[in-house]
Amino acid sequence: MASFVQRVFIQNAGLKLVSLALAIGLWAAVARSPIAEVEMTVPIEFQNLPDNLEIDSASFTEARVRVRGPQRIIHQLQASDVHAEVSLATVRSGERTFDLADRIHVPQDLEVVQIIPGQFQLSFDERMTRKIEVKPRVIGTFASGVRLAQTVADPQYVTITGPRHRVEAIDSAVTDPVDASGVMARATFATHAYVTDPLIQVAHPTSIRVTVIMEGGGDEQK
Numbered sequence: 001m002a003s004f005v006q007r008v009f010i011q012n013a014g015l016k017l018v019s020l021a022l023a024i025g026l027w028a029a030v031a032r033s034p035i036a037e038v039e040m041t042v043p044i045e046f047q048n049l050p051d052n053l054e055i056d057s058a059s060f061t062e063a064r065v066r067v068r069g070p071q072r073i074i075h076q077l078q079a080s081d082v083h084a085e086v087s088l089a090t091v092r093s094g095e096r097t098f099d100l101a102d103r104i105h106v107p108q109d110l111e112v113v114q115i116i117p118g119q120f121q122l123s124f125d126e127r128m129t130r131k132i133e134v135k136p137r138v139i140g141t142f143a144s145g146v147r148l149a150q151t152v153a154d155p156q157y158v159t160i161t162g163p164r165h166r167v168e169a170i171d172s173a174v175t176d177p178v179d180a181s182g183v184m185a186r187a188t189f190a191t192h193a194y195v196t197d198p199l200i201q202v203a204h205p206t207s208i209r210v211t212v213i214m215e216g217g218g219d220e221q222k
Contacts, residue, residue, distance in 0.1 A: 034070075034071040035068060035069065035070065035071065036068070036069070036070070036071040036074040036075075037066055037067065037068045037074070037113065038066070038067055038074050038077060039064055039065065039066045039067075039114075040064070040065050040066075040067065040077075040079060040082050041062055041063070041064050041065075042062060042063055042065055042079065042082050042083055042084055042104075043061065043062050043083070043084070044060065044061055044062055044063055044084045044086055044100075045083060045084060045085045045086065046086055046088055047085060047086065047087050047088065047089075048087050048088055048089035049088040049091070050088070050089070050091070051127075052126060052127055053088075053091065053092075053093065053124050053125070053126060053127060054124065054125055054126070054127045054161075054162055054163040054199070055088075055122055055123075055124060055163075055199070056122075056123040056124055056125040056163040056165075056166065056199065057121075057122045057123050059120075060117065060120035060121075060122065063084055063100055063104075063115055063116065063117065064114075064115070064116040065082055065084070065104055065106075065112060065114070065115055065116075066112070066113050066114040066115075067082060067106055067110050067111070067112055067113070068110065068111050068112075068113045069109050069110035069111060070109060073107065073109055073110060074110075077107070077110075081106065081107050082104065082105070082106050083104075083105055084100055084103050084104050084105070085103055085105065086098055086100075086103055088124075091122075091124050092124065093124050093125055093126055094123065094124060095121055095122070095123045095124075096121065096122055096123075096124065097119055097120070097121045098119065098120055098121070098122065099118065099119050100115045100117070100118055100119065100120070101115065101118060124163075125163035125164050125165055125166070126163070126164045127161060127162070127163070127164070128161065128162065128163070128164040128167040128168070129159060129160070129161040129167070129203065130159070130160065130167060131157040131158070131159050131160075132157065132158060132159075132160055132170055132171065132172050132173055132195075133156065133157055133171075133172045133173070134153040134155065134156060134157060134158055134172065134173050134174075134175065134193045134208055135153070135172045135173070135174055135175070136151040136152075136153050136175045136178060136191075136208075136210040136212075137174055137175050137176070137177050137178065138151055138177075138178050138180050138210070138212055139177045139178065139179055139180070140178075140179045140180040140181035140182070140183070141181045142180070142181070142183070142214070143182075143184060145216045146183075146184060146214050146215070146216045147214065147215050147216060148180070148212065148213075148214060148215075149213050149214055149215040150212075150213040151210060151211065151212055151213070152210070152211040152213070153175065153193075153208055153209070153210055154208070154209040154210075154211070155206070155208065158173050158193055158202050158203075158205075158206075158208075159202070159203040159204065160173070160195060160200050160201065160202055160203065161200070161201050161203050162197070162199050162200040162201055163199060166197050166199055166200055167200060169197075170195055170197065170200060173193040173194060173195050173202065174193065174194065174195075174196075175191045175192065175193050175194075175208055175210055176191045176192050176193075176194070178191055178210050178212065180212045180214075183212055183214055184214060185213075185214055186211065186212065186213050186214065187211070187212050188209055188210065188211045188212070189209070189210050189212070190207050190208070190209055190210075191207070191208050191210055192205070192207065192208060193205075193208050
């Protein structure tokens with residue numbers, strides 16, 4: 001027993017006293033540090049969304065978080081030190097309300113005093129994928145007697161994916177404007193296709209070649 005006490009309390013006693021003094025000094029410095037607050041805007045990280053579902057809402061992707069703690073720690077706080085994590089592992093199709101109170105992570109010795117919004121709601125829908133037609137959009141000033149006869153998109157279709165009811169509402173994708181000014185017979189342009197709904201993704205986006213065919217003009221252009 002005596003040897004145990006000696007090992008614990010007497011061996012390297014000097015180093016242990018120094019460590020204890022440093023710990024007490026650090027605690028005292030923290031205890032005396034003025035308290036400060038700061039508000040930060042942090043992204044909401046959505047995790048574990050089931051493979052067959054899509055988020056059917058474009059709102060509440062970030063939160064305003066007010067944090068309180070020792071001033072010296074607040075002054076060193078970085079945006080990456082505060083984050084919100086929301087697990088979607090158990091969600092199903094429909095609406096769901098989430099509380100952020102227990103989902104904000106901050107460094108030790110800091111506390112969260114306010115979250116805006118404290119709650120938010122998201123809706124979910126089944127993921128759907130389908131092909132839609134690409135419709136070229138042609139603009140420009142044409143020579144007298146020349147008119148647009150035909151436009152051909154290559155590829156003619158693109159694949160989109162997103163929440164089912166949004167995908168079902170999309171009839172076609174549209175290309176960026178193709179300026180065919182000066183084309184007399186035929187010309188091909190490289191452009192891109194897009195859909196207006198921000199929650200719809202074009203799968204495997206690629207360049208679209210739009211061939212413009214005119215009537216009443218002269219020789220073919222390339």
